[in-house]
Amino acid sequence: MQDQHGIAPSESAAAPAAGEPDHEAIIVGAGFGGMGAAIQLGRLGLTRLAILERGGDLGGTWHVNRYPGLAVDIASFTYSYSFAPNPHWSRMFAPGEELKRYAEHVADTYGLRRHMRFNTVVESARWDERARWWEVRLRGGETLTGRYLVTATGFLSQPKVPDLPGxxxxxxxxxxxxxxxxxxxxxxxxxxxxxxxxxxxxxxxxxxxxxxxxxxxxxxxxxxxxxxDAPIPPVVRRLFARLPVTQRAARVVxxxxxxxxxxxxxxxxxxxxxxxxxxxxxxxxxxxxxxxxxxxxxxxxxxxxxxxxxxxxxxxxxxxxxxxxxxxxxxxxxxxxxxxxxxxxxxxxxxxxxxxATGFDLWETNFPALRITGRDGLDLGGWWRANRFQAYQGLTVPGFPNLLSLNSPYSYSGLSYFTTIEAQMRHIGRLFGELRRRGSTVFEVTREANDAFLDRVTRLLGDSVFTLGNCAPARSYYFNQHGEPALLRPTATLSTLREAGRFPLSAYDYA
CATH class of the missing domain: 3.50.50.60 (FAD/NAD(P)-binding domain)
Known part of the structure; x- marks a missing residue:
């Protein structure tokens, strides 16, 4: 029996059967990306999950950051899951502690805490071709196995300290x-x-x-x-709580x-x-x-x-x-x-x-944030740097079966991170639906589909300010060390969401 959110509590702690990995999926990161992936996998019937978080609590950037003045820089109506609206934001641009409480509320509502391990640093992950699952090594020497690996380490997770003389x-x-x-x-x-x-x-x-x-x-x-920005009056908050359609309308506008x-x-x-x-x-x-x-x-x-x-x-x-x-x-x-x-x-x-306040290191240490080894000893970080940063629909990479890399090149869509998360949740839903239909347990994006996507986004970026504007003085983290704006997906938000639910199933090989 599943609860109303699609996760079966009684099964979450069940021991694996003989010949099965420790977990159906291992998720690295307990921020909004990792929680979104866990919610979607739970809806799809995967209950033996492990969410590994290096910090002492959930929330990702909203747990790590506590500096004075911290707040969302996207209106609260938009900066939240569309399927889990919060009618209780105090301001149009909510302060950081409210985002932290919202993350806790989502985790409690969807029963995610029981899957989480805090103060757990993942050092590396290796695809085991014989067993057809991922072997994940933690700091301290412990090793876990999971059928699927989801990396949700965030775009802004590796602080950058200036290398100044003295x-x-x-x-x-x-x-x-x-x-x-x-x-x-x-x-x-x-x-x-x-x-x-x-x-x-x-x-x-x-x-x-x-x-x-x-x-x-x-x-x-x-x-x-x-x-x-302004306080949201209590009467408006009560209206949002009683008539959720009003908050959805505010979000759309x-x-x-x-x-x-x-x-x-x-x-x-x-x-x-x-x-x-x-x-x-x-x-x-x-x-x-x-x-x-x-x-x-x-x-x-x-x-x-x-x-x-x-x-x-x-x-x-x-x-x-x-x-x-x-x-x-x-x-x-x-x-x-x-x-x-x-x-x-x-x-x-x-x-x-x-x-x-020197920001984060995206391209040197964050893509990826841990060592990931795929088929035939292929190193993801090395492959990206040798063959351009790329990922099919910003999520999967050829040569890395059963890997969902949420924070990948060309994955960030729209202005709110939640647009990216929900598009990836749709993609996961369609992909795993096809796995179930075929009775398969392994997926891998084809090189043809990946190359076509890379060619397409490269062509579309030719119309962007990154190519046609004056970006040289910007020193922007949008650009990697090769001068490519390989972070943002150059499609409209609605197009991204639509494509996530309609990509050709032939883009993947199944086994």
Whole structure:
């Protein structure tokens, strides 16, 4: 007997039969991607799951990140599973702790906790051709086996620490945004923030209110548009709870607007330059309204096309730089000293606190985030780097049977991560439905299907701002070390969802 969400509690802990692997599926990562995959596999009748999480709790980035000002930068209506709406968001852009509670609610609702192991680091996975399952090795030497392997390690899971001369000699407090120290009091500190990406846009306004002096070291400015944020009145929350269709309508409206402004103008730049230009003009007007000093405004204005680097929303970021105790530094850092930062122009700024909002390393350490060995000893990371980053519909790779790599090249679709997750859940549903129909246990995408998909996305990216715009100054994580924008899937959200449920079944070999 299954519960209302398709997972059978009584079977989840059942021991494997003789000749069977320890688990039907091993999922690496207990963030929203891993939980979405577990929900879908449960619906398909797979109950012996293991969800392995290196952190101490579930939630992925919303467990790891606790820095001041943390919030979603996509409206809460859109940043959630469409099948598990939350009518209780306090704001249009929910704070981070609400996303953490939402993740916990989803895990409890769908009975996922019983599958989870925390503080468990996966070091490698190897396809066993004879047994036809995956062998997963954990730190400490333990080995697990699973018929299917799902990697859900997140796009932004490997923190990037700047390799600055002398940074190891700094005698003050160093805090990375992904490892925030809640016990450290910023009051009265002379602080520096390195980085001006999406994290810094949220962090800087809060830090600026606490410290005595703040210097922000900017390498690349960011496009920032107005944030239409406000508390969601209790009457609206009650309406969402009683009539879920109203919240679905809000989600559709919000998603449509974001798609038109932020996606169409980026991915369809050749034919929608006006949309891209309109978004840029909106960001410029927002900056002009909030910063009157023309020199400061010049420093904060990107010199790359809108969309080359992930833009964000904020009403408080720009005003922070107009405060008398806040300074924007655009000269490159020459070195870090025990009590100061020195820039290439010779300016020395004494500090006692160094805050790193330097983002994540996607292409060197995150694709993939662990060593994965497929057929004939094929190493996934090595194969990607030798043969271009690629994955069929951003999910499966030839030479790697029974592997679902959720955070793969060309997988990110739309503006909300949940679009990507739900498209992949649809793909999994169709693929495993065919496995069941055939009585098969092994799938592998064909090289022909994979090559055709790679050719298609490469062609479509020829119409994008990444190819036709001025992206060289952006230093964007959208681009890999070969200069390819191999992260985003260049199709509209609805097209991605439709294709996930209709891809040709002949794209796979079954056994």
């Amino acid at each position: 940074i190891g000699t700094f005698a003050g407090k160093v805090v990375h945004s992904t490892d925030w120290d809640d016990t450290y009091d910023l009051t009265g500190r002379r602080a520096a923030v390195i980085g001006t990406g999406a994290t810094a846009v949220q962090l800087i306004p809060v830090v600026a209110r606490r410290v005595a002096e703040l210097t922000v070291y900017q390498r690349t400015p960011i496009w920032v548009t107005p944030k239409l 919000n998603s449509t607007v974001l798609e038109a402004i932020m996606v169409v103008g980026v991915l369809h730049y050749r034919h929608a330059r006006l949309a891209n230009r309109g978004a840029e003009l909106l960001a410029r007007a927002h900056l002009r309204r909030q910063v009157r000093d023309p020199e400061l405004r010049r420093k904060l204005t990107p010199r790359y096309s809108f969309g080359c680097k992930r833009p964000t929303f904020s009403n408080t970021y720009f005003p922070s730089f107009t405060l008398p105790h806040v300074r924007l530094e655009t000269s490159p850092i020459a070195r870090v000293e025990p009590d100061a930062i020195v820039t290439e122009d010779g300016r020395r700024t004494e500090i006692d606190t160094l805050l790193l």
